[in-house]
Amino acid sequence: MVAATFTKQLEAIVGPGHVGEQVLLGRLTTFGVGGPADWLVEPRSVEALQGILRLAAGSGTPVVVLGGGSNVLVADAGVRGVVVRPRLTAISQPGADRVRAEAGVTMNGLVRWLIGRGLAGLEAWAGTPGTVGGAVHGNAHYGGHNLSEHVVEVGVLSTLGALAAVPVTDMGFGYDTSRLFDTHEVVAWVDVRVTPGDPAAMRTVARASLAHRKRTQPLHLPSAGCVFQNPDPSRDRVPDGLPWSAGALVDRAGMKGATVGGAMISAVHANFIVADETATAADIRALIERAREAVRGQWGVELRDEIVYLGEW
Ligand SMILES: Cc1cc2nc3c(=O)[nH]c(=O)nc-3n(C[C@H](O)[C@H](O)[C@H](O)COP(=O)(O)OP(=O)(O)OC[C@H]3O[C@@H](n4cnc5c(N)ncnc54)[C@H](O)[C@@H]3O)c2cc1C
Incomplete structure (x- = not known):
């Protein structure tokens, strides 16, 4: 497909002026290195993300997902195709024991949100860089525990943009891995289990994690x-x-x-x-x-x- 046509089609989904071309990716990673993406788009809704995936699949354009860029090394030559950086940042509570965070929510943002509402479970994860989407992809771990221990269900998009709610048992989670490495599905949201907790006690746990990271990293x-x-x-x-x-x-x-x-x-x-x-x-x-x-x-x-x-x- 002609590049200009693809840019216009992306703009039809995310809005004019919101499609980056030849954007250096280094500044979007914690290493600070890496060459340009042919296209960079930052969808702000699940529907826009679905539209991008459909468009890319239909035109045979490769898709690479970037979260907080805290676990990647981007090549100096950059990334061919479209880099999608989900800016889905909603957090909600669909049930008393369950909180849903969209893929672009940062782990730190989620921890803060939970502590502020007296919902326990993830406070020890304070200080984990990156987004919820990246943490699900690699099944982030801290202190001998995997994120999957807290996950109930994940909303994933197929490479064709179809949304499915996948129970944790079908996510293929293991040490540093999930089924997403094979399926190339994209995380739209994740539901985590929570219990009522005391915000002061949770803050103490969160501070201990931050202090441990500061000492050892x-x-x-x-x-x-x-x-x-x-x-x-x-x-x-x-x-x-x-x-x-x-x-x-x-x-x-x-x-x-x-x-x-x-x-x-x-x-x-x-x-x-x-x-x-x-x-x-x-x-x-x-x-x-x-x-x-x-x-x-x-x-x-x-x-x-x-x-x-x-x-x-
Ligand atoms: C100082 C420091 C400390 C760290 N400490 C820890 C730690 O304690 N424990 C730990 O596990 N990790 C740690 N990490 C690594 C990193 O923070 C985690 O792996 C984090 O979960 C990556 O999330 P991210 O959003 O930055 O993902 P990225 O680095 O952007 O991406 C990582 C992978 O996930 C994929 N991905 C990202 N978003 C999505 C999505 N929505 N759907 C599908 N795939 C997606 C990307 O394509 C890529 O393959 C640390 C990193 C740093 C810099």
């Missing part, structure tokens, strides 16, 4: 959180006496402080790569491969990616 520098998944006892073999922690393995392999260009393995947390203003996506990716190689070379453990690579590599 290099929050003052651009990163995308943990780069690697921890080894999985059902699939991996870690030699006796070594920790089942990707960060600890990278650390023991002597990689803390290692650099490639503007990317460095954090001295604070070896599963974080931090980027300075000169870093490129290629620097970061090369450093990831060096760390993986170091751990493989020493102990034969193959670390899998937690971060997601987007775009043309």
Whole structure:
């Protein structure tokens, strides 16, 4: 399809002046690196999101979804096709024990909303960067718990834009994964289970999580959180006496402080790569491969990616 025609068709859905072309994606990610999207659209309703998916499917245009950009590495060459950044930000309470958050709600925004209404369940998740959509996609985890433990149901859109309510048991949730990796469905909303709680007690829990993050993570520098998944006892073999922690393995392999260009393995947390203003996506990716190689070379453990690579590599 001719690019100008596609732009006009997108504008018919999200409004004139609301379709970006060749938009640099770095500023929309916590790493701060990455090249341009052919198109960037930020739908503000589920219907608009459905319209974009239908249009893209009908014209064979690839779709990439971006949430808060806190778990991705966007290629220097950027992303071909349309990048969709859902700006669906409604939160509602469809039942006494259930709260619905749309995909573009930030995890921190949801935690604040719940605490303000005395609804307990997610307060320990304070400080998790990104959106609810991204957290469902990768089944975000904190303190040994997965987000899926709190999920009742997810509203997902098929690649053709059809909406379905999927119970948690059918979401294919596992450590750092969900069925969305295979189906490429898009999260429209998620229902989480809540119970009545005391806001003061919840605030204490939230503050403890924030303090823990501040102590253990290099929050003052651009990163995308943990780069690697921890080894999985059902699939991996870690030699006796070594920790089942990707960060600890990278650390023991002597990689803390290692650099490639503007990317460095954090001295604070070896599963974080931090980027300075000169870093490129290629620097970061090369450093990831060096760390993986170091751990493989020493102990034969193959670390899998937690971060997601987007775009043309
Ligand atoms: C300082 C720091 C600390 C972190 N701490 C944690 C932590 O404690 N626990 C943890 O699990 N993670 C952590 N992360 C990683 C990150 O915050 C989470 O993975 C987060 O859930 C990603 O959400 P996002 O909206 O930023 O997703 P993005 O990074 O934008 O996207 C991640 C993936 O989700 C997909 N996606 C995004 N939105 C949707 C949607 N609506 N529908 C379908 N797919 C979608 C994207 O296509 C991409 O594949 C941390 C990151 C940083 C920078």
